[in-house]
Amino acid sequence: MRASLIRSAGNALRKGSGSPSSAPSARIILRYYASQPPPERKVAILGAAGGIGQPLSLLMKLNPLVSRLALYDIAGTPGVAADVSHINTRAEVSGYASEEQLGQALEGSDVVIIPAGVPRKPGMTRDDLFNINAGIVKSLCTAISKYCPDAIVNMISNPVNSTVPIAAEVFKKAGTYNEKKLFGVTTLDVLRAKTFYAAKAGLPAADVNVPVIGGHAGITILPLFSQAISSSDFQSRQESLSHEDVRALTKRTQDGGTEVVEAKAGKGSATLSMTYGGSIFADACLKGLNGAPDIVECSFVQSSITELPFFASKVKLGRNGIDEVQGLGTLSDFEKEGLENLKAELKSSIEKGIKFANES
Ligand SMILES: NC(=O)C1=CN([C@@H]2O[C@H](COP(=O)(O)OP(=O)(O)OC[C@H]3O[C@@H](n4cnc5c(N)ncnc54)[C@H](O)[C@@H]3O)[C@@H](O)[C@H]2O)C=CC1
């Protein structure tokens, strides 16, 4: 309604047609709607008091597309909610501190972001988190299917290659699964690929885009540097990157999480860069819901672009979640080899998640 009124008012102004009074009234319509806030949107963060949850609560409080922000954690939520709620932005903040309050936290949510669960310590793989995080994700998704079955879910908790399939199975069992609304957040892989590529190629970091496909662990993370694009002077710089450079950039992107885990030396994994990635992805979901055009991000989703049932690739976001899972484009020989090499591990992580959800 709002969009079609704006469109027809815009057309009337462009054409200058209609009765003599139509242009001023079109202007009034446009001015009225330009002054309206964006639609009401509720975002819930589960695990809001954690290393990612706290700064993510801050960034979502700063997001003008959010009108209600529900912060849930099993410990420490009241302090985080009180703190963030004093910021004078649009979103009304409420904190929920116990399992009995989880339903209230979720009810009416448009987007649920899940950074709940344990992070890695040096020497661990993401899969080593499975035993604890799988159960956490399963119980949170059971509550989502009960209290906000239509919400978009942004899964951050690791191992993402398994937690997303767990969520899908929980929703299927509850009869609420919508494959267009379940996303594994892999934005941090994209941030890393962009940053490392830009530094190597001597380009401004904000200028570069690199799709990252596959999954979110080790070799399942496959940056497509052959498709790197930059708005400045791209062609000549791309040619200057050797095969060895691309190989090293790929390895560094795949090991980016481990680089941070080791640097933090037992104090957890990436939180700040992850929060930035998580906020970009949630913002993209909200923009899509609100009807903004051309919103494309990489994400680990149900997919038929390879033989694997879940796969990360570029995804176009719209009013109903996923509008389109986009294809992989042309891959270099090195990337083709990487794609074949990642399939066995990704398949087994996906199957592990499905099995857990159905047996436990
Ligand atoms: N997808 C990605 O790219 C990334 C994923 N991660 C993952 O995000 C997760 C969270 O990491 P951090 O925030 O650093 O960990 P953290 O330990 O600092 O925070 C986790 C929070 O989850 C809460 N929690 C635990 N069980 C819960 C439950 N049943 N319901 C609600 N909250 C619960 C804890 O109380 C804690 O506040 C980890 O699994 C980590 O591996 C981390 C970085 C990047």
Ligand SMILES: O=C([O-])CC(=O)C(=O)O
């Ligand atoms: O490496 C980890 O455990 C956390 C993570 O997923 C990342 O930083 O990409």
